Amino acid sequence: MKLLSLPLSPYAARARAAIYAKNLAVEIVSPPSDWRTSPEYRKLNPLVRVPVLVLDGGTGIPESGIIVEYLEDAYPEISLRPRFPKDLARVRLITQVGEHYVSTAIMPLFGLFDTRNRDEAAITAQLAKLDGALKQLNDLLQPGAYALGTQLTTADVWLAPLRYTLEGLMSFSGRTELLDRYDAVRSYADVARRDPHLGRVWREMEDGLKAFMASRAAAS
Ligand SMILES: N[C@@H](CCC(=O)N[C@@H](CS)C(=O)NCC(=O)O)C(=O)O
Numbered sequence: 001m002k003l004l005s006l007p008l009s010p011y012a013a014r015a016r017a018a019i020y021a022k023n024l025a026v027e028i029v030s031p032p033s034d035w036r037t038s039p040e041y042r043k044l045n046p047l048v049r050v051p052v053l054v055l056d057g058g059t060g061i062p063e064s065g066i067i068v069e070y071l072e073d074a075y076p077e078i079s080l081r082p083r084f085p086k087d088l089a090r091v092r093l094i095t096q097v098g099e100h101y102v103s104t105a106i107m108p109l110f111g112l113f114d115t116r117n118r119d120e121a122a123i124t125a126q127l128a129k130l131d132g133a134l135k136q137l138n139d140l141l142q143p144g145a146y147a148l149g150t151q152l153t154t155a156d157v158w159l160a161p162l163r164y165t166l167e168g169l170m171s172f173s174g175r176t177e178l179l180d181r182y183d184a185v186r187s188y189a190d191v192a193r194r195d196p197h198l199g200r201v202w203r204e205m206e207d208g209l210k211a212f213m214a215s216r217a218a219a220s
Helices: 010-021 040-045 064-074 087-112 122-141 154-171 181-194 196-219
Strands: 003-005 027-029 052-054 061-064
Touching: 003 010, 003 181, 010 122, 010 154, 010 196, 040 064, 040 181, 052 064, 061 064, 087 154, 087 196, 122 181, 154 181, 154 196, 181 196
Parallel strands: 003 027
Antiparallel strands: 003 052, 052 061
């Protein structure tokens, strides 16, 4: 099995975190340089996005959330799903809030900040959206703990890359106060960095950001 992955992509990082935590023999490789236009890549992933998991027979499984659930179904020996349905519902809720509300509010901000003529009104509106989503996520977490408390679950393999992305947004935009009111989300960085699997992904994303900034500097 192979995972076509990019170091800084929070989606690819989510799949890698599950692979590491489940101790699976999956080769992590970069997508081909022409992945956005290649017909072969489109066959693997008609959505033309990264990551994609390629099974030994050649079948492509796109979408980070689907990859994580596939790995849970196919390799249940080390499980990231809690045992009781009530806990699993909580894990799915936290994952969904992270994905549908926090992540969708973060991503446009990179584009809004990364321009010479910033649209301050659009930035303020988008930051307000993000603030609302962060409050919702914060209310679901306990400071200093995994999403479900003491057990690493599928919610954490998503929360760690998401939290790293917030770190990136804060340094990129200079809005370092973004998490000041959200202690559980803020301190989740320490939870992620302390965990061997999430910490590995965190460091890979840091390296990815350094490489991205260096290539931007070289291009400008
Ligand atoms: N919902 C997808 C999102 C994947 C995604 O958007 N990946 C980015 C890379 S971070 C991408 O491929 N964007 C398209 C592009 O760069 O052309 C998932 O969870 O895997």
